[in-house]
Amino acid sequence: MNIGIVVDNEFDNDHRVQKEIRLLLAEGHNISVLCFNFGKSYKSYEDFDVTRVKIPKKVRDLFVLLSTNFIFYRYLWQKNIAKFIDQNNLEALHVHDLYMSKAGRKGIDTSRHNIPLILDLHENYPAAINSYQWAIKGWRKFVVQPRKWYSKESTYLNYANAIIVLSEYFKTDLISRFPELKTKPIYTHPNMPDFESFKAFEQNEFTVNFQSNVTTLFYFGVVAKRRGIIDILPWIKELVEEGNKLHLLIIGPVDKADKNSFNGYLNSPVLKQCVTYIPWSDVKYLPAYLKKIAIGLAPFQVNKQHDSGVANKLFQYMYGQIPILATKCKAQQDLIETSDCGLLYEDQDDFKKQLVQLLENPKLRATLGKNGRKSLLELYSKKADKQFIKIYQDL
Structure with a gap:
């Protein structure tokens, strides 16, 4: 299967994602990665292709700051994901973190490829962003408006065809809060290092x-x-x-x-x-x-x-x-x-x-x-x- 992996970081130091890729490669899948390029020098990989979206880190950080209420960040990813799907003839798209779910779904729709979206949750994002000092202190809390993610969570989860969570507790918690997820495949994959x-x-x-x-x-x-x-x-x-x-x-x-x-x-x-x-x-x-x-x-x-x-x-x-x-x-x-x-x-x-x-x-x-x-x-x-x-x- 041709699988596309999307992460909104520079990928090279994302050990969880790299381990997942090694597991998929060992099963015979073809892997392509879409990630950021902040203008540094990066590793090259023999077993899979990496496509990097070039953007100044300060611009990316500004887009993240505005992402709760504005479409700049989502549109950036949506456009690049659609292109990524077409170029690699993908049969599945695997995106990381809740806030990437909508961009993944819109990117699939734009590409006109009817492929499944797998959403890999690294954390309880609404709870996480409401604990980050950069998001809840001073003037930024009025721009970021982190509490809105509690109301966005259900919609973003339902963009996915399958969901990956870190623990059985998290899986049970999601289903108890969003009963419609009972019909959706939810898998547990702990945040384990590559031994x-x-x-x-x-x-x-x-x-x-x-x-x-x-x-x-x-x-x-x-x-x-x-x-x-x-x-x-x-x-x-x-x-x-x-x-x-x-x-x-x-x-x-x-x-x-x-x-x-x-x-x-x-x-x-x-x-x-x-x-x-x-x-x-x-x-x-x-x-x-x-x-x-x-x-x-x-x-x-x-x-x-x-x-x-x-x-x-x-x-x-x-x-x-x-x-x-x-x-x-x-x-x-x-x-x-x-x-x-x-x-x-x-x-x-x-x-x-x-x-x-x-x-x-x-x-x-x-x-x-x-x-x-x-x-x-x-x-x-x-x-x-x-x-x-x-x-x-x-x-």
Whole structure:
């Protein structure tokens, strides 16, 4: 089958999409990708074609800002998708994220090719955009009007012939809110990393410039208040002041809106001594970091957005046999309880209690870590890959 993949980014660092493409190629499908070109140099790919829409990033960002109420962004994609379908003689179109659904459907209609549209939801977008500081603060909230996406959601979901979600919880939630979706194929494909790449990274034995002689906690990903990592910094400070020996390694970019708050915590005398912050690291170094840490953190604020799926980092922790300490977001709670690979907490006191338990019990950490790795490799990865492949078998 000739399948077109559409992403509104530069594609090269979109690991979820790249893994999906590798699964489809292994099944014998022909893949073409449509994505952005922000004027940089990009990778070339031997096994599939990539078509890039050239646009200044600032113009693209402006279109996104206006996209709730104006058609500029949708029309840009609609026009390029129609051309993309014609040029590649596509038999199916696979678009990523809710807001791309209408452009995908209109692009199909414009091309006059009667092909199915598969909508791949990376998140609960209405809940997500209503949590982004750039969308809800100051003058931008009047332009973006993020709350309108709650009323748009049903329409955009119904443009698709099939839907992919991150978790069974998200699937159940969508059907409960939009009963008409009961007749539409909805598949679950968790946001899991490509473990074949991890194996290759381990063979290269990358070295990283980080050492600690005490038990190290780890957070990998975007640093933002909505991700919970800023919430737990004062709790970490209290634990250290109470005499607990620990170190916290944080790797990831900081949301602009949260930089002052985050830097304020890092500059406190106590946290200065026990927190290492690295703004960015290529994922190829992640297996090397995982060998140096003892506990993986997933402190996401509990809300509809974080309930919808399990963050990539939890699967990465499981791969590295790292026990997880996490909030009770629905999907990640189900993963941790099913796999018996970590501990959960609800509030500050609970966080401190569960963390102290992990700090003081290396045997518990080892058991939870082994459980996670076993569950990941035996159940989640095989099941998830088969479920994804089934989408196109059904088509």
